[in-house]
Amino acid sequence: MKINHIALYTNQLEQLKNFYITYFQASSNDGYHNKITGLRTYFLSFSDGSRLELMTRPNLTELQPSPYQTGYIHLAFSAGGKEAVDSLTARLESDGYTVASRPRTTGDGYYESCILDPDGNQIEIVE
Secondary structure (H helix, E strand, O other), X not given: XXXXXXXXXXXXXXXHHHHHHHHHXXXXXXXXXXXXXXXXXXXXXXXXXXXXXXXXXXXXXXXXXXXOOOOOOEEEEEOOOHHHHHHHHHHHHHOOOOEEEEEXXXXXXXXXXXXXXXXXXXXXXXX
């Protein structure tokens, strides 16, 4: 078994799509639009075959993210080494994104940082 894809609703569909393309080397399909329901989606693909589905539709309910909520809490992307973690974290911070935790080695042995995407979702950048 493997996870086929993970999906996120957003009110900033184009901005979120461009964020993952720009910083995490995703490629996108042309998108889908259901004119009856108003649903719009993009499937983003990553080099390892994993996919992220970004979706929007009218009348979404805003969630107030908390770092300690139950359920979905973060996505983790492997950058390929400590220098890559440091570099991408610095680039994201320079471009105005929130760094939730600076690069460090965690108690479970990961070298990682954590940033927030444009919707406030936590993104771990690991070796």
